[in-house]
Amino acid sequence: MRVLAAMSGGVDSAVAAALAVEAGHEVVGVHMALSRTRDQFRTGSRGCCSIEDAGDARRAADVIGIPYYVWDLSERFEETVVADFLAEYEAGRTPNPCVRCNEHIKFEALLDRATALGFDAVATGHYARVVERDGRRELHRSPNTEKDQSYVLAVMGPERLERAIFPLGGYASKAEVRAEAERRGLSVSAKPDSYDICFVADGDTRGFLRDRLGSRPGEIVDTEGAVLGAHDGAYAFTVGQRKGLRIDRPADDGRPRYVLDVQPAQNRVVVGPAELLTVDTITGSDAVWFAGADTSGTWFDAEVQVRAHGAPVAARVRAAAPDDDVAASGVEVHLPDERLRGVAPGQSVVVYEGTRVVGQATVSGASRSGSASRTAVAAR
Known part of the structure; x- marks a missing residue:
């Protein structure tokens, strides 16, 4: 296959690109420039997409022996991910920009451009597995539970999953990936992980919002x-x-x-007080369901997760039917055994069956049985 490897400049994407080559694919590396002033996007291990990162990605591509390009997606990033981040906070919601970046940038803008150029798939350094079963592709958790990124990938849906490759899906630890990078002579093997919001490089989210919103x-x-x-x-x-x-x-x-x-x-x-934060009912909008999900509106047993590194909890779940109170493209969740605390509108609620991702939606409301809805915000 012809594969476009998204190379952020970090160790994960570099090893993913190398593994794609090793698997026999024809690979081209691409670094996405997401900021118009890219030098501001890294402070130590915070952020990503800086000039430093572009240089690291280029050096990795040279070692791997693949062509390398930089694509300027800064305008699309500003109009989608950053604009959504500001609008959601302004509306009293709590967005996850990594989810929106995967939705609008990596598996929309990047994947669509790759398809237009004749590539068969996009490879990224995400920690998640794709399992082939009964003629369909399923998205599963990574065996690396500390780094599992299936939560932020769930928004991609089944059609885009068909054209995605996650070469790190079998790795159980980040240490294994770093060792693989060192063995291959990749200089990023010891590079610190980036964290926090990439476009808030100093970590001051409140200050960023104040500067933009006044x-x-x-x-x-x-x-x-x-x-x-x-x-x-x-x-x-x-x-x-x-x-x-x-x-x-x-x-x-x-x-x-x-x-x-x-x-x-x-x-x-x-x-x-803290006790008023606990909820046992969650509604979500803009649902995305994967192949094999029960979207008939009947209740089924599953697990749900509402934070990127949160613990999954047992739940009863159903897709919203057209005559329900929740949106026709939504989801309703009941927690029979365990309440969740601090569920905020705007977060993602991801539905799992075992390690398999069943679906995803954006939280629109949360409440406790026998009480008025604590949060009920209009859908995005």
């Missing part, structure tokens, strides 16, 4: 509406947050308070 002073209130403090913008808060609340007086019982709700229309942040 100061919007408002109130912090308790569940009874009593004013406890002030903020510079409700967009800077997320459900479940404890630190940085700047509340003027402690709770009567002395216990810490957490963000329970962000109300952008009123520019207000509601705080309260």
Whole structure:
């Protein structure tokens, strides 16, 4: 096959490209330039996509012996991933930019351009497995549980999975990948992992939001509406947050308070005790289902995960039927045995059966049985 290898400049994508060559594919390496001022995108191990990273990717391609190009996708990245990030926070939601990057950049813009150029597939350094079963391709968790990225890949859906290759799917640890890179003479073998949000290289998400959205002073209130403090913008808060609340007086019982709700229309942040964060019902919109998923609207047993590295919990799940209260493209989740804490609108809820990804949706609401919905935000 003709394979386009996405090369970020890190060790994972470099080894993935080398393994694709070893598997007999005709491979071309591409580094995606995602920022118009690329030198700002790395501070130590934070961020990615800097000039340094492009150089590291080029050197890796030279060692592997494959052609290498840099594609400028900065405008598309700004218009989709960064714009979505700002709009979601402004709407009182908590987005996952890695999910949106996989959706709009790696497995839309990059894959579509690769297909137009005659490539059969795109290879990336993600930690996930593709399993062939009954004539269909399934997305599964990686055996490397610490690095598993099936959660952020679930948004790609079955059609794009058909044209994706994850050569690191069989590796059980990052140490194995680094050893593979060292054995192949790749200089990135000891390069630190990038983390946090790539376009917030200094890690100050609140500062980034303030610079882009401006100061919007408002109130912090308790569940009874009593004013406890002030903020510079409700967009800077997320459900479940404890630190940085700047509340003027402690709770009567002395216990810490957490963000329970962000109300952008009123520019207000509601705080309260930890027990009010627990939910056992989740609704989601914009669902993506993989081949073999039960989308008939009947309930089925599964596990769900609401954070990239969160623990999966047992659940009863159904795809929304057209006459349901949730959107026709949505999902409804009930947690019979264990409640989740701090589920925020805008997060991804991913449905698993064992290691297999069944589907994904964007959280639109969460509540506890016998109580009013704690969060109910319009779908994206």
